[in-house]
Amino acid sequence: MNAKKLSGANAWVDPDDAPELTEDFFDRAEIRQGNQLIRRGRPIATHPKKQVTLRLDEDVLAGWRATGPGWQTRVNEELRRILERNAPH
Secondary structure: OOOOOOOHHHOOOOHHHOOOOOHHHHHOOOOEEOOEEOOOOOOOOOOOOOOOOOOOOHHHHHHHHOOOOOHHHHHHHHHHHHHHHHOOO
């Protein structure tokens, strides 16, 4: 039987050298049903946002960032409102 070559933190052979089974260990564990890996984390969005590069004046960017966490979402919402106001009827 061929032994799997492991490195780093997983390089233990003797069961006494195995990592401690802490809450953090189980929080990071893979969840499987048979051979199927169950996806963890945030569900896949039906309309994912696109990353863009946008050049803004320094004071405009500082003003939005000063509004606190979620500022990018608020910028997106404001841009959507502007589009809706200016959409042809």
